[in-house]
Amino acid sequence: MEWTMTGGVPGAVALMQGNEAIVRGAVEAGINFAASYPGSPSSQVLGMLGKIARERGFYAEWSANEVCAFQACTGASLAGGRALCVVKQNGLLCVADALHCAAQAGVKGGLVIVSSDDPSAHSSTNEFDSRWQAMSAGIPLLEPTTMQETKDMIPYAFELSERTGQVVLVRVTTRVCHGRGNVVLGSLPEKPRAPERVGEWDRMVCVAYMHGPALQKLEALRACFETSPCNHYQGPERPEKLIIAGGTGRLYGQEALRRLGREEDTGFLSLGTLWPLPETYILERLRTAKEVLILEEVDPFLERAVQALAGREGLGVKFLGRDNALPPVGELDPEVVSAAVCRLTGGALPEKKAAGGTELPVREMSFCAGCPHRATFYLLKRVMRQEKHPGVVVGDIGCYFMAGQSAGQYAWQACNCMGSGVNVAEGLGQLTNYGLDQKVVTMCGDSTFFHTILPGLVNAVYHNANMLLIVLDNSATAMTGFQPHPGTGLTAMGDRVKPMDIPKILEAVGCQVEVADPFDVEEAEKTLRRLLDRKGMNVLIMRQPCATLMAKERSKKPVRVWVDQDVCLGDGCGCDKYCSRVWGCPGNTWDFKKNKALIDPVTCVGCGVCAKLCPSGAIKVERGEEA
CATH class of the missing domain: 3.30.70.20 (Alpha-Beta Plaits)
Structure with a gap:
């Protein structure tokens, strides 16, 4: 890994995962600062950057949450530093307020956000399309398809950011993050450029009059994208059948055309710059087209934009896409794209070879063997069932999300977004004073506690809600790969620091706190019963290290x-x-x-x-x- 990230002769070829390509691109760009909160499918990016940060002379951190990460990157940009913020689609929504403000205020040093979307929610609670955030904030949007493009787009994005004084969003998806391909290495700077002193008249302030200049930047970017090397066309000069693709849709579409033998008579327009649209470039092919198929993940973002362009120009084009030729949800695959291409071209799908008759068994997600969460939810369910009126449990996001399934005894009734559990429970807890005859319980992990729980916790304590918060402290951000957080005493760059004490933080804001070991079944159950019967805002910390982390120790x-x-x-x-x-x-x-x-x-x-x-x-x- 270190060789592909920090070494290699320019022009040499290396096999890289997409996340590695992002790291290599950032190093070639000469970044000064990198920040992230772990979220699949891009968790590995900051982890790799942290390991090489000192060697390459830049700073990297696992931030307490995505807002902290982005705002810190904004600070680095103010000093002329190049800053990379890595989030997943859910994290980009957390950043929305700060992003919209930064888009109007502008940047000095290049500021690039890499947002990793997860079509079909392989490692997420839902599938969002982060591209809408670029349109809403009025910032440029890039989307690579191959590992080579992924590496090359990062330096390009930084140059674009500095040339226009604007934040740039690079959107990748799960198949790009976790796919592998050959990458031609570029040259590495000897060291990142030195930060500049922030002058008395330097301003990065979001005020009303900055909205107009921000829109002017967007129009300048549109002109820039008309000749961008990120866009490609192949096929007949005046196509009647046209495919427009972004991201992995391009690979599926090209494969389908090869399989069907329709590469010569079907136009194929690949877009790496998705917002603002390079309208003249698109219209050059769109004006002759009678039917157009749009291939993209997840929402019809590109489809809507091209339809609007065609309507404005008065073009009578029939569009195929997520509305009528592709599934409205879930990620694309070769079969559904091939079927859509057949519908466009009038071809027939090649016959599929008969598959074996044995069906694979359905396997529900489960906690790992020895996971302490399993014991916690078993005890919680057992105690709740013995109440006169079984209580209500509000979930949160993490490994313990599986508590809503058989793995966790179907323990919770509701779960919204990360950090919401304590707020939802506070609302329910207040109603126990107005006729709600149920005990109210919520939960969070130790990493989530630092991420978004604290403001909601303060609110619940301040208003004296009747509820129990269970902090599932397994000493790691386990779901995304055991990244450190403020409670672990370790940083992304490997420094040992004083860990933040969760019980002391809870006591400082006025919570009644007790600590139990879920593996000490008898005592943990007694503590759980006692806290459920106690009025006010109570917290139980279920503390037992993650089973995977403890596997080596147990083997000794x-x-x-x-x-x-x-x-x-x-x-x-x-x-x-x-x-x-x-x-x-x-x-x-x-x-x-x-x-x-x-x-x-x-x-x-x-x-x-x-x-x-x-x-x-x-x-x-x-x-x-x-x-």
């Missing part, structure tokens, strides 16, 4: 978990196969021939919680060398 202390077949009652215990179905740990399984519980020695991490909860006491744990 051998643990054997097994089922005593003479004790196991099988179906006779009346627990509906508690071990594999109710508890749901991947380390627990079932012998359907013998109707007995089993432990998978490969998957089991030896936490031993299943032994504490087993109704028959058949699950045994042995610790020490003999295990």
